[in-house]
Amino acid sequence: MTTVITNANVFNGVDNQLQENVSLLIENNVITQIGDVDLSLASEIIDAKGGTVMPGLMDAHVHITMSAPFHELDKMTREEVAIRSAKVAEGMLMRGFTTVRDVAGNTLGLKNCIDNGYATGPRILPSQAAISQTCGHSDYRQNQAQERTGIHEDSPLMKTGAFKVADGRSEVLRAVREQLFMGASQIKMMAGGGASSTFDPLDTIQYTLNEMKAAVEAASDYGTYVAAHIHTADAMRRAAEAGVMSFEHATIMDDDIAKTIKDKGIFVIPSYFTSSLIAERKIPLGNEALYQKTERVGKAMFKSAELIKKYDIQNICFGTDCVGTLDVHKTQSEELQAIETVFDSLTALKMVTSNCGRLFEMSTYKHPYQEGKLGQITEGAYADLLIIEGNPLNGVSCVTNTETQKLIMKDGVVYKNTL
Incomplete structure (x- = not known):
């Protein structure tokens, strides 16, 4: 299964600014490319409609x-x-x-x-x-x-x-x-x-x-x-x-x-x-x-x-x-x-994404999920992500609101999609 998410802004779990207007290539359960993606590679295309892709x-x-x-x-x-x-x-x-x-x-x-x-x-x-x-x-x-x-x-x-x-x-x-x-x-x-x-x-x-x-x-x-x-x-x-x-x-x-x-x-x-x-x-x-x-x-x-x-x-x-x-x-x-x-907003977002990912990595080989990184939107990370209507860096209410939380994906599988 190959999925491409288009028309997305990305909060990667770490930086204090979004990566704007990019696409993400997901192969099976891992993000393999962020940027300009060849749409012919996709078996499924998800249009983020300008929403923010962020880590689950x-x-x-x-x-x-x-x-x-x-x-x-x-x-x-x-x-x-x-x-x-x-x-x-x-x-x-x-x-x-x-x-x-x-x-x-x-x-x-x-x-x-x-x-x-x-x-x-x-x-x-x-x-x-x-x-x-x-x-x-x-x-x-x-x-x-x-x-x-x-x-x-x-x-x-x-x-x-x-x-x-x-x-x-x-x-x-x-x-x-x-x-x-x-x-x-x-x-x-x-x-x-x-x-x-x-x-x-x-x-x-x-x-x-x-x-x-x-x-x-x-x-x-x-x-x-x-x-x-x-x-x-x-x-x-x-x-x-x-x-x-x-x-x-x-x-x-x-x-x-x-x-x-x-x-x-x-x-x-x-x-x-x-x-x-x-x-x-x-x-x-x-x-x-x-x-x-x-x-x-x-x-x-x-x-x-x-x-x-x-x-x-x-x-x-x-x-x-x-x-x-x-x-x-x-x-x-x-x-x-x-x-x-x-x-503040960035601290809250890092605490709920990349900081937890770093903590969990201390389990080393007892960590049960080692195929990809957790808590980040980067190449080589698990396809565990949300698509949010709005910019979470401007306030986390768009992350916690079920109306603005448009898509939930875990391990490359979509569990919610109201785009």
């Missing part, structure tokens, strides 16, 4: 299997979770998200079904189970009557495979290697207290330096990296020393850790829209203690943005952290507008 959107922090509040997920069978997850994934693709990194969820089967054409959704870079210590952010026992003995979890939510508890260097090594065996592209671990978990205060530092180093060593031996759920500066300092390269949230920064993040090239994945939702108590959490923790996180996130700007931290990526009902997942695109408000 990317989300570095999703939880596809979490389609309901945790107390409801605790009552669901694995089959229910799987069917609901397929619905969540399809919604992401139809919002223009062509690649996501799932950072706590048993998504390998869904990923394989999408890749093989049995389900519709974005490319998925799975982390499989998020790993934490006992009484950490992945220990989702809902009360102190639930017991954990060996590998047998009393919490139905933990039985879904989204969370894993491991203590001590040897258990951590085994847990990391299990996720790698199950197809993890990268490893997710919990390095500090969580806002949505009951028994770990936000200021706790989770995992000793030796345990955390064990996870980093096991991941790097397989060519990949560790992403850490993390909120406080003290927890970030320990994670940075251990070699963690992706900070999820990085909420309560100080100048010292901001400098370290910059110097070490650590990636930061904040969530400004979700932070505003939880600060305003618009996500159901179940009890007052959790609301108090989330309010603190929501307010601190915007202060950390000032440090990101102060120290010119460039390794920042788009991540939504949507958890809950389908209506919550539908707010995914609104994160882009929140980022534009905190930073």
